[in-house]
Amino acid sequence: MNQVRRDVFQAISDPTRREIIGLLSRRTLNLNNVADHFTISRPAVAKHIRILTECGLVTVQTRGRETFCQADLKGLKEVSDWANTYQQFWQDKLDALERFLDEDLPDENL
Template sequence: MRRDVFQAIADPTRRQIIGLLSQQTLTLNSVAANFEVSRPAISKHIKILTECGLITIRQQGRERFCEANFGKLKEVSDWAEQYRIFWANKLDALENFLAKEQQAKKKIN
């Protein structure tokens, strides 16, 4: 089953895992050591992150290393950017309106 990037980042534990992996490549056990949940629970989160392409796992000897794939996060960033621009424009317009209202009020007084 191919999972959605937005579904993956909706979970706080998965966001924390991405945060850890953004700093460095870690083994599965190293990732799990940062959490107070079971190793199988972390494995499930890792599986979801892998299915949506946010992380990749590479085998090196007996160890499995997890690496972040920031290309998929760019999709999220691009999607959110349109709303950031929209709200920035709306808030700028509100700021201008309030400034004009305040100036008009000063002229009356």
């Protein structure tokens, strides 16, 4: 079977997976508890969990007959670093715009 390489950006592109990450960031839940929060089928939730696991955002542990899921948010650092690059870009642009506008304003003290 050909293993698909998944990345964090692919994982968070889906709103259901983002909601699962949000749920699991607050507490560890078993698979049934996660599925109870959604109107989609349990197998569909399990598929989302598998994708999140493949990219390292969720860890899954079997205890007895239950499967527990826990968020591992360290993987979101890649997203944070990427977003921060653009945050700095836009901050620089807004700072330049502010300087430009300040230069064109008449001096009120004259």
